[in-house]
Amino acid sequence: MQQLNPSEISDIIKRRIESLDVHAEAQNEGTIVGVSDGIVRIHGLADAQYGEMIEFPGGLYGMALNLERDSVGVVILGDYEGLSEGMTARCTGRILEVPVGRELLGRVVDALGNPIDGKGPLNASDTAAIEKVAPGVIARQSVDQPVQIGLKSIDSMVPIGRGQRELIIGDRQIGKTAIAVDAIINQRDSGIKCIYVAVGQKMSTIANIVRTLEEHGAMDNTIVVAAGAAMPAPMQFIAPYAGCSMGEFFRDRGEDALIIYDDLTKQAWAYRQISLLLKRPPGREAYPGDVFYLHSRLLERASRVNADYVEQVTNGEVKGKTGSLTALPIIETQAGDISAFVPTNVISITDGQIFLEADRFNAGIRPAMSPGTSVSRVGGSAQVPFMRKISGGIKLALAQYRELAAFSQFASDLDEATRRQLQHGQRVEELMKQDQFKPMSVAEMGVSLFSATEGYLRDVPVDKVLEFEQGLLAYMKSEHAEFMDNVNETGAYNDDVVAEMKQAIEAYKATVSF
C-alpha cells in the first residue's frame, strides 16, 4: 500500500512551491561522453571550476576533479547507474557544501550531510564548503588546554591538548576505535563537541558505535558522519572533509570540538581508486602523487584559533573566546608495519601518535598502547598541573621496566635494587589496564597513579593491583568526595593536596589487607 509521508502535507507543499526560486539564468552545459565506475567524462562545461558541483538529470550531483582542455572528469556522489552517454550535465557555480551547525548534534548523516538516522530533516540553517584552507599563523594560538580522554595510560603518558592532532595507529582488531569511543564518552560533560567520521566501515559497526554512544549519554553532543563500505568511493573520500567543516563550525565560534577520522587508510584507498579511474599517474603503492597533501590539508584544519580570529569570523558576536578542533585520525597498519607509505605520511603530519601493539593486546594489556613508541609532541604543556606532576615518573618507570624485564630473563639472581624496580614496573603496567567505556576523571586517575609512584602498591600482589585501585577509588569517592571534586575543578597540585592523598591512601590501606 502506498503511504503518504509527513512532508506531503499540502501546507508544506504550498510553502515549498512558494519559496521555489525559478528564474532563468545562463548556465554552462555539457554532454556526457563516457561513464565508467563512477567517473564521468563530460564534453563542454567550459566554465567548470575545480571541485565544483556538477548537476546531472534526476537531482544527482558530481564533483569536477579533472579539468582538461576538451573534457571534464567528474566523480559521481551517489548512484551512477542511471547515467548514460549523451545526457546533459550542468555547472552549478557552487563548490561542494554540507550543512553545519548545532542542529547536527545527536544525528547520523552521510558524507553530504543528509540525515540517515530516520529522525527527520536536519533544518540546519548554515552550510559550509567542505574544502577550506586551514587558519594561518596569525589566527593560531598555542595548545595549552587539555582534552581528557579518560584513559590512565593516555592522559598520563601521551596527554592530548585542545587543537592537537594525535594519531591512533595499530593493526586491525586491537582497540583503535575503542580508544576513540572512550574519548567521545568522556566528553559527555566537558562541553567538547564530538564528530565521529566513519570511512569505509561496515554499517553494522557504525550502528553499534551509535548505540554505544547513546547508551552512555554521549550522543547528544556528537555528530556521526558515516560513509560506509557500500558507499561510492567519492563519498568515502569527501567524508573526512565534510566532518571537518562541521567541526570547524564550533571552532570558529569559540567552542571546542573533537573529531575522529576512523580511518584514514580507507580514505586513502578510496582516493587511490578515484585517482586511478581518473587516469592520474600512480606512484608508490599505486597511490597518486598528492596522497600526502590529501591528509596534510585535512589535518592542518585541526587547530586552536585565538580570540581575534573568532571575533572576526563571528562578526564580533563572540568575544574573548578561543576555539579549537582536536583531531584523532586513525590509521590501520598491516602486521605492525608503521613504515608503509600512508602510516609514515600521517605520522609526520600529526603532533604525535598512540601506537597500539598486538603483543600487548594479546597479553591482556588493554588499551594496548606501547609506551616506548607513543609520543605526544605538544600535549605536555596542556596537562593540568595535578596530572603533570603525578604522571611524570610513569613513562620512565615503564621504559626502565621493559628494558630490565628483557635483561632479567637471563639473570639467575638479581640484586635488591633491580628486583624492586622490576616489581614497581610490573605494578605500574598492571595499573595501566582499564576497561572499555569506563573513562576516569582527573582526580581518579591522579590518585591511582599517585599510589603507584609513591610506592603504596609495593606490598600489593600484582594480580590484586586493579582490585586495590577499585577499592581505593570507591573509598575516595565516599570519604573524600569534596577533595576529588576540588581536584577535578582546579587541577591544582600543592603540598596540601599531596598530604591529603597520602593520608587518605594510608587510611584506606589500614582497612584492607592483600
Add this chain to the structure above:
Amino acid sequence: MAELATIARPYAKAVFDLAKSDNTLPQWSRMLAFLAVASADPKVRTLLDSPDLSAEEKSSRLADVCGDELNDRARNLVGLLAHNKRLDAIEQIREQFEEHRAEEERVLDVEVITAYELSAEQSEKLRAALQRKFDREVSVTGRVDRDVIGGAVIRAGDTVIDASLRGRLDKLTEALQRN
C-alpha cells in the same frame, strides 16, 4: 589517449591563420566542410581505414573524391593529415576552424528551442536582446519541440538559458523531491 579535439587543435589553428592571412576564410570554410562530408561517407571511410593503402594513396584518393572543390593548399593539408595518420580528425578540424572564424568575425550561432514557431517579430526581438547580451552578431536558428511546453530554451555553445516551462517544472519536481 588524447581526444580527437586535442589532436585537431593545432591543425585548425594553422589552417585558420593561413586562411586569415590570405583572406580566404569563406573558401576554406567551404573546402573543410566538403572534406568533412566526403570523409564521413561510409565508402570513403572504409578506404581511409584500410590498412592496405599507403598514406600517399589515401590522400590522393580523398583528393580525387573531392575533385575541383579543393585548391592546392587544401590538397597539401590532406597529404599532411594522411602522412601523420590524422585523417580521422577532419571533422574536428572543421568544427574548430568554424569556432575560430566565428570568434574572428564576432558572430554567434544561437539555437532557440520553442514549443511553437516564433513569429518574425518575436524572433527579431530575441535576436536584438541576445545581441546585447553576448555582444556579438547573432544568427538565430529556431527549432520547435513540443516538450518545451512554453517559453524557450536558448543555446549558444556551452551556455544555455533555460526559460522554458519544462525547465521550471523540472526544478519544481526536484525541489519537492528533496527530502
